[in-house]
Every structure is written in structure tokens, then in C-alpha cells.
Amino acid sequence: MPDIAVNTLFEIDQVVSFDESKIVDNLIRYLEPNYIDKRKDIKARAEQIVNESRKSIGIIKSPIENLLQEYQLNSEEGTVLLCLAEALLRIPDQKTIDRLLEDKFTSTDWKKHTGFDKGLFVNASSWAFFLTGNILKRNKLDENKLEENYKSFIKKNSEPVFRTVVRKAVMVLAKQFVFKAKMDEAVKFTNSEKYKRNLFSFDMLGEGARTDEDAHKYYLEYLKSIEFTGKKLLNNLDPTLSNGVSVKLSALHPRYERHKFDQLKKELLPKLIELGLLAKKYNIQLCIDAEEDNRLILSLKIFELLINDERLKNWNGLGLALQAYQKRAFYIIDWLNNLANKNNKVIPVRLVKGAYWDSEIKYAQVSGFDDYSVFTRKPLTDLSWMACAVKLIKYQKNIFPAFATHNAYSIAFIEEIVRGCKFEFQRIHGMADILHNYFNKNSNLEKTKCRIYAPVGDYEDLLPYLMRRLLENGANTSFVNKLNDKNFKVEEFVIDPIEIIKKYNEYGNPYIPKPRDIFLPIRKNSKGINLESENTILDIKKIFDKNKKEYLANSIINGDEKTTNNEINIFSPFLKDEMIGKVTFANNLLVNEAIEIANNYQKNWKSVGIEDKCEIIDRFVNLLEVNKNELIRICVEEAGKTIKDAIDDFREAIDFCYYYSNQSKKIFLEDEILIGPTGERNILKYESKGVLFCISPWNFPIAIFTGQIIAALLTGNTVIAKPAEQTSIIAYKLIKILFEAGLPKEALQLILGDGESIGDEVLKNKHIKGVLFTGSSETANKIQDNLNVRKEIISLTAETGGQNFMIVDSSALTEQVVDDVIESAFNSAGQRCSALRVLAIQDEVYDKTINMLIGATKKLKVGLPYLLDTDIGPLIDIEAKDRILKHLDRFKEKILFNSELNKNLDGFFVQPTIIEINDLKEIDEEVFGPILHVVRYSADKMDNLVDEINKLNYGLTLGIHSRIDSTINFISNNVNVGNIYINRNITGAVVGSQPFGGRGLSGTGPKAGGPNYLLNLLNEKTLSNDITASGGNTSLLMLSDEND
DSSP: OOOOOOOSHHHHHHHTTSOHHHHHHHHHHHHHHHHGGGHHHHHHHHHHHHHHHHTTTTTTOOHHHHHHHHSOTTSHHHHHHHHHHHHGGGOOOHHHHHHHHHHHHTTSOOGGGOSGGGOHHHHHHHHHHHHHHHHHOOOOOOTTOHHHHHHHHHHHOSSOHHHHHHHHHHHHHHHTTOOBSSHHHHHHHTTSTTTTTOEEEEEEOOSOOSSHHHHHHHHHHHHHHHHHHHHHSOOOSSGGGSOEEEEOHHHHOTTOOGGGHHHHHHHTHHHHHHHHHHHHHHTOEEEEOOOOGGGHHHHHHHHHHHHHOGGGOSOOOEEEEEETTBTTHHHHHHHHHHHHHHTTOOEEEEEEOOSOHHHHHHHHHHHTOSSOSBOSSHHHHHHHHHHHHHHHHHTTTTEEEEEEOOOHHHHHHHHHHSTTSOBEEEEETTSOGGGHHHHHHTOOSSBOOOEEEEEESOGGGOHHHHHHHHHHHHOTTSHHHHHHOTTSOHHHHOOOHHHHHTTOSSSSOTTSOOGGGTTTTTOOOOOOOOTTOHHHHHHHHHHHHSOOOOEEEOEEETTEEEOOSOEEEEEOSSBTTOEEEEEEOOOHHHHHHHHHHHHHHHHHHHHSOHHHHHHHHHHHHHHHHHTHHHHHHHHHHHHOOOHHHHHHHHHHHHHHHHHHHHHHHHHHSSOEEEOOOTTEEEEEEEEEOSEEEEEOOSSSTTHHHHHHHHHHHHTTOEEEEEOOGGGHHHHHHHHHHHHHTTOOTTSEEEOOSOHHHHHHHHHTOTTEEEEEEESOHHHHHHHHHHHHHSSSOOEEEEEOOOOEEEEEOTTSOHHHHHHHHHHHHHGGGGOSTTSEEEEEEEHHHHHHHHHHHHHHHHTOOBOOTTSTTOSBOOOSSHHHHHHHHHHHHHTGGGEEEEOOOOTTOBSSOOOOEEEEOSOGGGOOSOOOSSEEEEEEEOGGGHHHHHHHHHHTOEESEEEEEOSOHHHHHHHHHHOOOSEEEESSOSOOOOTTTSOBOOEETTBOOOOBTSTTTGGGGEEEEEEEEEGGGGTOOHHHHTOOOSOO
């Protein structure tokens, strides 16, 4: 891959798919000519920096750095401190604080960290932690009696002085990384002895807005910070030599997402221009801060609009932060240079290494991408940073480079490579303080004063930021950590990254599998679609720009399509007068013909080897990928799913295929040998049941329909498949693809029609040996009643509805709660059996959480599901809508919020609604739509809350948002549900990782996508062979009696 100058955002977008090794080779080739002859000088300079900085350890090193050095984050104690720092400052009530302290302090060994050699602050802190742990420590109490445990704890400690002591210690920890709480205080602090020689870029604490109110608050804070920076600080006619403010765009708009670009141009861009004009007035810098990689192209598009704006001409203060750990960083510089040149500008660029690496790795894995958008090893990021630095200097006519680093080798590299060029270093306040004096002492005309990235804000807003700083400081692999630890020799960590990289057998990190391989050997990960990609956005548009196609779907029996006089027109759920196609429903004659064929062929299909069956499924998966666009289109048009939901449905179907194929091989390739007495051979075998009846719902018309059928076929059963009548077309298409993959036509029969009439006819047939059903509890009971009429006991595997809860205590992070509630309650228009129905919030944080939740719900767009900016699509049909409207009418006096629908929408749409209830008994049925009920609870009534949930007898999913393990354990151990999700959303169970299914009114089990699911579709057979009956026990007689 040659070095290329990227000219367009589409070209930048494509770089993310480049193989990591090719990018690394390219970076090395680019860097080495400028670098190879200077390595010795760079290494010597880096060692000098470390040695000079280490002289100040004990003089200027902060007590917090000593503490982080002692309590490394790979230790249990370090993890406790991290949790306390994350949660303690924002908990409003003493009871939850006490529970948090009790939870975290009683299980760790603090005394080993005491000693005079540890330093005064570390020693005092460790003794405080040790004494606190001893005070709180207790014998293991009853995990089923949370409130009694707490009362016992309080009784034992009537004056918990430690609450105040530990809170103050964590406050000190926070102050290490927060410049000041207010801008007026921050301005005064810049004149302190420590900082009077520095420039500053002020950042307002807060990761991202969830509501318009949040965004407006941040906007006012940014305006204020620009005013203070421009008026109160000494600046320069050249904005690159002036102070500045860093702006996080996700803090200025609650929906900072690629698909909201048109909305952002109307709502966000004017605010940014106003901020830019104010910064231009004072001739200071305004830096657009870095975001997660999936927002990278969006940020560049917004930045381009700002640079091109005539009102911001003749000002060189508008800058951008660039994260070197992104594979695209090196190529973005070319684009920035062209943009600056076109507008006759100089763009300040802050080159950082990156702040979201762990979340970027997980995001790619969950999304099923082909590769990661970031480098998988830290030395590769260091290499990228160095190559980017050289390119920035190359373009210094149009770019003013700012090198943000706390790494001595990186500092030395810049000082040796870019001699004679204009640039600046940047450092984060609170990070690597012992490097601070080095920067200031060595500033000269070539490099300006070191700029301090200075976070300003209240401590309740610092949490995500604080976590990143603590992780960077405390990780035992970080340069800052090693710099502060004299036990590390300089030469052990001042190392040329290229030297490290060239020793690798492969550039990619072998301990981080590619996203498609993370579940191996259990299964492959289905291939995802990056909906943030510019190329994908165009591809999706093309899918739905094609001429409308009218589909015709029939039942398929023995491979032949069967028509009847019962033809039904299928209309769109979001354009109710638009016909999608026609479906012919089967009659009883066709139903019985299908069962007869399936029964006659069952022995033949049973005898087909499992490897051959799996080959058919593999071909089916490949054909699904070939037909992906059409399947997604049908799913959107027929089921009303949003594009993202349709893709998730499609991916889950493939995950089922991979997983069940693997599980079936484990079952059938080798018999299970059971232990017995000598001379006896005992074997457990599994055999198919016969003909299975698979009844699937309309809300997952690809995944559940496919999963049931594939599971039944792989276990040697033949199948009668009956999809929901609302999604007959996509079921028909899937069956056609399965036959194309080579499935024998006799093994699977597709019956389209009304569920009740067809179900009654099938269930009474003696050849049906089992039923797989997903749907309502009411229908499951009717199926069970039909089966009970038969003399033979027929198994029913049912996954039914859920009255699903989420419990939120006051230790939970409100922003995370709101994100997870929105996704759990309103995605798929609430039409998931796992969707959140009731949100229980602790009294002390109820109002705050509800206010933020309402604000976030206001920003959801209900609209046409084939548009990427739609958040919520329609309900499935008029009956579903009428049921929801009836529920809303019943609770109309208790509605906290529901938005107005777009009057131009002509389908089965219902707006997301939040209803306040006083008692769980008010909800006596499952509400299948975008309706969320909220209820208060008291912390001392947690036991009662769990009891009330259990009394409802729905047992599908439940979420817990808490930072307190004892609370999480209590709820988990006592609530009767099948799936519990902790500090995350409660929908989207992952095949093989989170087997899905409930109990009580929510189903029978075993769980779909779990290790026991296939076994439920099989009969067990035990063979016991007395081998002595045919000539004696030779294996026993041949045993040696010699000593081992």
C-alpha cells in the first residue's frame, strides 16, 4: 500500500478497512528516512529527560501519583479505589454511601501497603483504608436479607467517621486532575508559581449531553470560558500563541450522531459558529476535541463547515484534536492540509495518542466488523503518533502542530526530529507532574510554552474523565507509572517503538482476536455493517431507492409452492395504504399433506450425517449474505423494523446457524461414555424426536424463525414451519434460500396462514412430536391445552412475554442509566419480549433520573423505518396500535411525557411514553409497545420490591444499575428471572454468550442460543453392554500389576 494523500472524506472512510499490518508497514516506510539516523540521539535525549525528571521525585511529585504508584490498577485494592472515585462523589444519600464503603473495603488487604518507606500521604491513606476495612469487616451475612445486614452494620458503627474521611480522600484524588471548579478560579490559578509560564486550553468537564437542557448548559459554560480566556489572560496577536478553549461536540448536542447530520447543521452548527466568532474576537484558540471513532467522519464534516464559513475567515485559531491510535489518523492530515490550503488558513492540530481504546475494541467486536478502527498494540500507536508528527511538520505552512504527550521518548523524538520548526508541547493537568519543570525549563524560541489541557467543572461532572486519567496513570504498563517508579531502569522503558515492533511475529496483537473471531471455537461472529460509514450510508440508500417490488408468497410443501383461494393482501405498517405483496394461506388439506411428507422423510433425514447437515447450513449462511440487502429491505417493509434493527435481526439468525452447528457436532460426533463397573460399557446417545412444529413471531422474523428451524433440522428432526402471518413474505424468502442451499425438500414444510386455525389442525396430528413456540403467554397456554388432549406427552418449548424491570439505585451513573433505558424501552418500538416495561428508581435520584430521561426521550425521532435517522418505527398492525392506545387512555392521568407525532405519518405509529405508577399491581398485563412505566422505591424497601416483582410471575429479563456488589448479589440471588443484566441495557441477548429465555409466565426453557437448547429437541437413549457375556473381561485381565 503506497503512501497516499487522502483528498476526500470517502477515501478517509475506506482507510478503516485497511489491514493493520499494511498500515504499519506504510508508517514505518514513511518514518524511517527521517528517523533512522537520529535514533541514538533520541534515545540519549529520552534517558536524559527521565533522569532529569526523576531528580524531582519527592520534591514536586504529587501525593496522588505516589498513591497510584502504590495501588496499581491490576490489584484488588486499585480496583476498589477506582470504583470509589467513580461513584462516591455523586451518591446523594448516606445509606448508599455506607453500603458502597462496606462493600468495597471489607475484602481487601490494606495493611500491606503501610510503611514509612511509602511516603506520608500513601502511608496515612493506607492506614485509613486498613482501619476502615477492619471497622466494616463482618462475618458473611445472609445474602437474602439486604436491609437487615445494613441495620446490623449501622448498629455496629453508630458514628461512621470513615464516611467523611474516605470521601475527603477521594475528593483529593479528584482534585489532582481537575484544574478548578469555576473559570474565575481557573484564571487565577494560571498565575500560580507552577503555571505562570504556561499556555492553557480549558475544557469544560462533561462527556456528553443527553438533553437539550444539558447541551444549553454546556454552551453557556463554553461561552463563559471563552470570555474569561479572552479577557482575563494575556494572549497574542497570533492565535497559535494564545490560550484557548477545547470544545466537545457531543456536549453541545444530545444526538451527536452521523445520521443526525441534517439536524446537527440546524441545531449545533449555529452554536459552534457563535463560539468561533467569540474566540475570533479575542484571537484565541478554539479546539474541536476528539470523540469516539464512529463519530470521526461526522466531526470532520462539521469541522469542514466551520473552516469554510465566511464569518470565520481571517482567523487561524480553529483547531482539531487528532488521535494517533486511529488507523485513519495519518491520512486525515493530508485532508486537513488540503482544507487549510484551500481556505488560506493555518489549522492548529493537537496530536494525542487516544483516550477511548478499550471501548473502541469492544465496539468493533459487538458490531462484528472485519477489523478494528484502532491499532491493537500500544507501540503501534506510538509509531503512528511519530509518523503523524513528521507529516504535521511537513505541512507546517498550513498546520500548526501541537504534540500532546507525557512520554519521554515521544518528547525526545519531537525535539530531535523537528529542530528549527515552530510547534508546541501539550500536557494534561495532573498527569506526569515531574515532567512539568522539564517542559518549562527547556522552552525556547523554537517551541512555545507548554500548553496545559485544563479541565474545569464541578466534581459531579468529572467521572468519565477521571476514569480515563486514573487508568492512564495507574495502569502498570503506562509510561507515567514507570517514570514514577525508580525500580524500573531507564533503558527498560525508554525504547524505540520500531525496535519493539520489528520483534513481533505479527503486527496485530495475538491476544486480541479479530472481531469476527471473538467467539471461536464456539462459533464465528456474524458479519456486521458499519452504519456510520459514508460508503454504507450510500449503499443503504440504494437498497431503498430501488423500484418497489410486489412480493407473492405461498406455502411450500415438498418443495412446491401451493396456492389456494385464500389470498391476503399485505400492507406496509408505516404506509398503511401501500401494498407490499400478496400471501396465500394454506388450508387443512395442505397442512395434513405437509405433515405426512415430513413424517415419511424423518428417518431419512435422521440418517444424514451431522457433517453433511452442517455443510447445508454453511451454504445457507453464505446465501444469506448474498441476499442480505433484499432480506433487510423486506424486513423493514413488512415488519416495520428500523434499518439497524433489521440488520441485528439478520445477524442473530446467522449467529444461531454458527452456534447450533457447533453444538450439534459436539452432540453427534461422539457418543457420551458413562462410568460403570468393570466389564460393562455404558453409552448415552441422542436421537431426534420426529416432526417438530415451529411457530415463530413477527417481531424477529429472521432470527427466531431461522433459529427454531435450524435447531430442529440439525438435531435430525423434520420441520413444519409456521411464521406469524404478518411476516409471511420474509419467511417464504428464507425458506427458498434454505432449499437453494441444498436442504432436501421433504425435510422442511412451510405453512402460511392464520395462527389459530392452522395451529389447531397441526397440534392434533399424532405425527407432531414437539413444539417450538415464541409468542404471547396466552397463546402458549392454548398450545399446551391442545397438546394435553393427546395421550402422548408432547414437549413444548415456549419463550413468551415479559414484564421486564430495571432497578436503579443511587450509586448508578445517571447518564448510563438513561442511555440503557432508552435502548431497552423504546428500540424496536418496544416490540421485544425482553423490552423494559417498568423502571424502579431509588427515591434520592428519582427526580434527576426522570428529568434526564424525559429530555432524552424528547430527542427520539418516530418516523419511516427505512430512513437512517429514524429511532422508532411503527407497531406491527392496527390491532397492536389499538391495544397501546387503550392502555394510554387507561393511564392518561399518570402520563409524565409523550411527544407529539408527526402528522404526516400514515401508519401504525405510537409515540414513546413515560407513565408514573405508584404500585406494581397497576400493571396487570404485558404492554407490547414503546411504553415505559416508572416507579419510586425506598432504599430500605429493596426486599419488598424484589418480592413484588416475583409475585407478578413474569420471569424473562431484569436489569440492575448499581456500583454496590452486595446490592447486585441480593437482587440476582432473589429475583425469579431468566436473564439478568448488570449496568447495561436489557435487550439484545448474544447467542452463545447470553442464552435467552424465562420462567413462569415468560416461558419454559431451555434457553435459545444456549448449550441446552438442542438437547431439548432430542430423545435420550442409554446403551448398557455387559462385555463379559461374550468372552470375559479381557481389559481387566490384561492390566499390569507392576509398580508405577
